[in-house]
Amino acid sequence: MEKNKNYDFNKIENKWQSLWEKEGVFCLNNERSVNKKKFYCLEMFPYPSGRIHMGHVRNYAIGDAIARFKRLNGYSVLHPIGFDSFGLPAENAAIKNKTNPAEWTESNINSMTRQLKRLGFSYDWDRIVITSDPSYYKWEQLFFLQMLKNGLAYKKASNVNWCESCHTTLANEQVEDGKCWRCGQDVTIKNMEQWFFKITAYAEELLKDLDGLKGWPDKVRTMQKNWIGKSSGLSIFFKIAGFTEGGGSVNEEQGNGDKIEIFTTRADTIFGATFIAVSPFHPLAEKLTKGREKKIELEKIIHNSLISKDLAEKEGFFTGSYAINPFTDKKIPIYVANFVLMDYGTGAIMSVPAHDERDYEFAKKYNIEIIRVIRPESGLEKEPDGSLPYTLPGELVNSGKFNGLFAGEAKEEISAYAEKLGIGKRVVNYRLKDWGISRQRYWGCPIPVVYCEKCGVVPLNESDLPLILPDNITFTGEGASPLEKLESFVNTKCPKCGGDARRETDTMDTFVESSWYFLRYTLLNRSERFPFKKDDIAYWLPVDQYIGGVEHAVMHLLYSRFFVKVLRDLNYFDLNEPFENLLTQGMVVKNGAKMSKSKGNVVDPDELIKKFGADTVRLFILFAAPPEKDLEWNDSGVEGAFRFINKFYKTITAYADIFKNAGNDFAMGGGSGDEINQGVKKIVYQLSQVIEKAETEMNGRYHFNTIISSSMELLNNFNDYMADGIQKGGVLNRADKYLLKYFLNSVIIILYPFIPHTCSEVYEILNGSPIEKASWPEIKDTGYIQEKCNIAVQVNGKMRDLVVADLNASEDSVIEAALGSNKIRKYVAHRSSIKKTIYVKNKLLNIIA
């Protein structure tokens, strides 16, 4: 017998990794097995920063565990990986180190590929996707052209988010708390020409389909729902009527017919509208502002609004013009107010200070009239003074013929009346805005259009794709995009008229690449003349399990949903939603803080692998916390994981000789006539409970930590049993050996998704065949009956003692046994003093005395 052989993780892990690679164990080729169910297991692909960090390891360890589990259960598993390789860091590195972004990226991809392979993840490397490769982005350019043709991509000038440090514009989703999502710099507003994707055209569907995403965390669904921000209300015109002190009318020549459209969700409060507020960016703001002083005020407000997305204090001024409240016929002042957003609703609002906190604050500051039109409930007529603004629903007062109505019906009736008068319309508004995809940077997918002096904006011909990103660039980091300065790129001919034209020099947001990479993985032969095949998509999609960080809840995950719907409408496939189940893993933290260079608490996966091997790192990561929670890094916890793997390895190698030759097909139910040892029955019974638990966990809840701890217990029980048996000179008969071998193999298979190298090795030692041929263990019934059980005895609901009883013992006999306990008798002296008992068979007896 080989005793206590050390676990040589380097040797073992290298052995299996080379074997997996050499034999292409995890490559599917074109397998779309008719007999197998499919499972698409996907982890968010990394940006090739150069090094894998613990967050990646966690993400991929989770995905790999699921992929391997599914394979054991007979699924054909698509488990791909790639690199999201366009993006700013490559370009910033180019500026800083005078490197070439393509070369920098490639070398990073190589080193990260090496790291991923060293961690032993079971990827199908044949399907790798590298988004900065022209063979990938050419299709993205094609999608762009098709979207352009269908009005889903367009260009317009607007106020956009600008990050001065990244030197580019940002989409709304990419501004977090007024700061750039990538670098944390304050975002300012700039008016620029930008390309947009018309995601708002899908707002309703994106919202509605969220309900069907039952496999997503509620948190993410709620975040997307709020981001889309649907609200229904009334859009209504107010006439502009006269002006004073420097105010102006829209159309001075005619002097009439001027009107202003506002949006409100509180039509019920319209009788309380005492002023109109328009955004500083509203076209009327300028037109209505005539006097010199007012112009200066307007400029000041615009200036302040552009500096930062954050608003310090409400400010505004009276334009000098008035509007007519169509319901009261009263003249109300028109103000320019900085808190009114131009890109939501109509950019103008009716202000009801009595029933809106913002309007109230503004009205107080500028001494504007406040009229209460809602009171709480008829029952509560005495409303204390100073209770304004009152923002809850209630009963209408001061509202003419609508008095006495309640919020809901009042909204309806007033809206209906406005529609009848032809001055208003019920409308739905979304907070979601179109996705600005232009980036004034080099390292991205070129936008395939040119600007022709004669023809205007002209798309490239599809046959001219890909438009390849040039690489003869000098990076200075100064001024505009380097593409703009590259004459050989910029100067071109118009595809339409052949005349002189200039190329678009903006590149696409890198979130465009990540919006469809998961579709590309389904195509094996990349020289094919299409981005993916309809039948591949039909077979593999939707992704059965997607795993990644929650930070992409409204960026990547919303864009991808949008993109899939667009491609569906462009007739590429019939898919509505890309990701059926989503798991958002928590962060890896150390000393309570996210790992970062500046905090100096980064743990490098490479160093750990060197010291303990990949399996140890993976085991610790999966054991220390359930995947959706943050994971607190603990160096001695890693050592604990290492200890366990050693113990596991030593246990199997120590007993391998005993079990190697045990039968694999022992006939249960007395085929051999051997009596199964009671101790064996017991641990096999415990195993069956763990198999069951592991199955439920591996099919959706993914609390790997509980499976691992149960496996540790199984191994402890096994070792105890063996040690005990040997001490007592116990003999294992054929049935015992068969069952114990089955037991060990089962534990190996249960642990295989987490520590695949170790399990591959010990499985081979025990069976002489590769574990990939094995399947998830079946539960075996050895006829184990627990003869005795412990019954918790409570007195008046308080736990007092445990008594041993026969399995399924009658209540009566358990009461007798309980009364035989000294501890119980202290509380219940006689049977006659028992008022009532509650008995849960084999578990608990509660005596009420």
Added chain:
RNA sequence: GCGAGAGUGGCGGAAUUGGUAUACGCACUGGACUUAGAAUCCAGCGGAGCAAUCCUUGGGGGUUCGAGUCCCCCCUUUCGCACCA
């Protein structure tokens, strides 16, 4: 401010349907082996107390024979949104 989640030993965490709270691991303590250490193994380990016993799942109330789990109020904390009319 609005919305969602979380709060269990010294620490990470377990307890999926209300039924023996603290499984498993880490740390710690004692012991064995050793010249010594490392490694390994064995034992102990929620708190208070010599003990009997009492207390304990953020705090307070409630439902129940019985609550970490269900209901109400409060506190703390994490995350998301934040003038969206």
